[in-house]
Amino acid sequence: MSDARARGGWLIPCSLLLAMLLMILPMPAGADALRPQWVALMTLYWCLTVPERYGVFSAFAAGLALDVISGSLFGQHALGLSVIAYAAVELHQRVRIFPLWQQALFAVMLLLVERLINLWVLGATGQPMPSLVYWAPTCLSLLLWPWLSVIMNDIGRRVGLI
Amino acid sequence: MILAVACAVGLLVADHRSDHLDTVRSMLSVVVYPLHLAVNAPAAYVRTARERMTDEAQLRAANAALGRENLLLKARLQQFESLEAENMRLRDLLGSSFSVGERVLIAEILSVDLTPSRQQVMVNKGTSSGVFVGQPVLDANAVMGQVIRTNPFSSVVLLITDADHALPVEVNRNGVRSIAAGTGLGQGLELLFIPKNADIREGDLLVTSGMGERFPPGYPVARVTTVRQDPDNPFMTVVAEPNARLDRSREVLLVWTLNPQMQQQALTGGGTARGALP
Numbered sequence: 001m002s003d004a005r006a007r008g009g010w011l012i013p014c015s016l017l018l019a020m021l022l023m024i025l026p027m028p029a030g031a032d033a034l035r036p037q038w039v040a041l042m043t044l045y046w047c048l049t050v051p052e053r054y055g056v057f058s059a060f061a062a063g064l065a066l067d068v069i070s071g072s073l074f075g076q077h078a079l080g081l082s083v084i085a086y087a088a089v090e091l092h093q094r095v096r097i098f099p100l101w102q103q104a105l106f107a108v109m110l111l112l113v114e115r116l117i118n119l120w121v122l123g124a125t126g127q128p129m130p131s132l133v134y135w136a137p138t139c140l141s142l143l144l145w146p147w148l149s150v151i152m153n154d155i156g157r158r159v160g161l162i
Numbered sequence: 163m164i165l166a167v168a169c170a171v172g173l174l175v176a177d178h179r180s181d182h183l184d185t186v187r188s189m190l191s192v193v194v195y196p197l198h199l200a201v202n203a204p205a206a207y208v209r210t211a212r213e214r215m216t217d218e219a220q221l222r223a224a225n226a227a228l229g230r231e232n233l234l235l236k237a238r239l240q241q242f243e244s245l246e247a248e249n250m251r252l253r254d255l256l257g258s259s260f261s262v263g264e265r266v267l268i269a270e271i272l273s274v275d276l277t278p279s280r281q282q283v284m285v286n287k288g289t290s291s292g293v294f295v296g297q298p299v300l301d302a303n304a305v306m307g308q309v310i311r312t313n314p315f316s317s318v319v320l321l322i323t324d325a326d327h328a329l330p331v332e333v334n335r336n337g338v339r340s341i342a343a344g345t346g347l348g349q350g351l352e353l354l355f356i357p358k359n360a361d362i363r364e365g366d367l368l369v370t371s372g373m374g375e376r377f378p379p380g381y382p383v384a385r386v387t388t389v390r391q392d393p394d395n396p397f398m399t400v401v402a403e404p405n406a407r408l409d410r411s412r413e414v415l416l417v418w419t420l421n422p423q424m425q426q427q428a429l430t431g432g433g434t435a436r437g438a439l440p
Contacts, residue, residue, distance in 0.1 A: 060169065078170040082167060082170060086166075
């Protein structure tokens, strides 16, 4: 176990870094609102695959980093990400044996929870309420999850993380 | 999990209610500045590539156009200087003080998408260039916003259309004063607390009134687009559209208002006052 722990650990921070870059990458004006929740997706993936190495507090740290990068309130993303990380870590044994599409549905449920918490923070701090397009990225994430899961599984096996 | 949630909520409240976390945020944002630069890099490369690929004829045309514009602006400036001198003389007669004279610094907007619920942009000048929190930011046409966060290398500008932003303005035509608040979504500004009988028409130019002592007086802000009387609203509903090209500007001007002695220096010693506007 200790040997396995040493191998491939760099992949987790690297993938999160990439996800954060994707979160602030400038997009064309129309596609801007449809940006998938990359960091939340990546967090869910790692919580479901290697829950012993990536848990609630890693998610909290990732959320804080995202808050700093995107200039939102401190703790706004950290709150949502730690809640969904908790749920994912608790349920990972059950979810791992699900077929891919069922996993995707599970992921989307948690992403919706994250969006909802974000919305609550926006409302509680008196920021303007986004329109219904706010929920569209979650639907996109439903399509993205199988791809992400397959690709990350492959990379993870290659570097010996999984 | 309980601990993480408690921490997050604590941070949220602390960040929302007070500004103790600003130094922490500024330090952390120095750490993530390379990320912002990395995201900006592709857009910057595309721009330089496009600049390199413009052909000679286009460059000549652009140069000629700029030359003409420069001549026009210079001609207008000649008049402006004499008008300004006259204005100062008249104000001296009235015994009122009035500060003109600002120093400006050109900064470039980084192509970084910050959080979509706020109207804010990131520029590539920070405290190492003397930028401070609350500094007014303009573009070539009008007021864009003000600096809300800085770190040594970059700063975040809150645009005037953000829902949290409001600035004191007056109508250029007759000096009716009001407050222009951002609406957050969309591109408009709303004028608050305009009495029903106030003299405001569509097409009126709004300029900064300088009452909040943040923005220097006399800069254009927006043009009134709609004036409406709602029966259920005790005030008039006035919507204005910003003159600044908030979503298209690439370069912005950071403004320092000079105190009177520095103004004298800037006006007399032309050599030392590089980048100073008379």
